[in-house]
Amino acid sequence: MATIKIRNxxxxxxxxxxxxxxxxxxxxxxxxxxxxxxxSGANLSGADLSDADLSDANLRGAYLSGANLSGANLRGADLSDANLSGAYLSGAYLRGANLRGAYLSGAYLRGADLSDANLSGAYLSDANLSGAYLSGANLSGAKWSDGVTINRAPLQIxxxxxxxxxxxxxxxxxxxxxxxxxxxxxxxxxxxxxxxxDALRFWRAHKAGLLAMAAADGRGVAVAAAVPxxx
Numbered sequence: 001m002a003t004i005k006i007r008n009x010x011x012x013x014x015x016x017x018x019x020x021x022x023x024x025x026x027x028x029x030x031x032x033x034x035x036x037x038x039x040s041g042a043n044l045s046g047a048d049l050s051d052a053d054l055s056d057a058n059l060r061g062a063y064l065s066g067a068n069l070s071g072a073n074l075r076g077a078d079l080s081d082a083n084l085s086g087a088y089l090s091g092a093y094l095r096g097a098n099l100r101g102a103y104l105s106g107a108y109l110r111g112a113d114l115s116d117a118n119l120s121g122a123y124l125s126d127a128n129l130s131g132a133y134l135s136g137a138n139l140s141g142a143k144w145s146d147g148v149t150i151n152r153a154p155l156q157i158x159x160x161x162x163x164x165x166x167x168x169x170x171x172x173x174x175x176x177x178x179x180x181x182x183x184x185x186x187x188x189x190x191x192x193x194x195x196x197x198d199a200l201r202f203w204r205a206h207k208a209g210l211l212a213m214a215a216a217d218g219r220g221v222a223v224a225a226a227v228p229x230x231x
Contacts, residue, residue: 004019045065071093088108095114099114101120114132129153160202
């Protein structure tokens with residue numbers, strides 16, 4: 001029998017191993033090992049699962065914080081209630097995956113295919129969804145932070161002084177999370193209190209564009225009326 005090893009992405013240390021069942025095709029070895037690890041309650045934090053075929057795998061409640069799942073095939077996988085905080089999922093194939101209640105805080109999902117995925121109740125604070133495919137995805141009741149839920153994919157902008165996430169009724173710039181209406185109403189003193197002159201320069205340069213983008217996409221009913229007043 002072949003021994004299947006799951007290694008840490010940073011140290012290359014073996015964090016779980018098991019024997020492959022006789023007759024199991026080699027392409028399914030990693031899926032078998034990961035399912036076995038999850039079933040046993042193993043901690044797969046930082047696991048290197050890049051390009052692994054985990055389609056239809058039962059990974060419910062898996063602990064995959066910081067794992068490398070870039071390019072992995074997770075089509076139809078059950079990742080409900082899994083901890084994927086800080087996981088690297090760039091280019092992962094998650095079409096139809098069940099991520100209900102999954103913890104995805106800080107996860108890197110740039111370019112991931114989440115078409116028809118179930119993200120209801122998932123925790124998405126600081127997740128990078130730039131370029132992710134979310135056609136048909138269910139984001140009902142997904143949580144961005146305590147008390148802030150979203151039902152649509154956020155509009156995200158990276159490459160500015162601070163990253164920007166425009167939500168249904170809120171906008172987060174860096175660590176500052178406020179309603180869109182509040183952002184529209186903030187005066188110079190309120191903005192400067194956040195991070196001094198840097199914040200004030202940033203807001204003066206980008207206020208009109210960000211609020212217009214939010215209004216154009218139907219985010220924050222109050223903002224739509226405030227945008228024409230932005231100088």
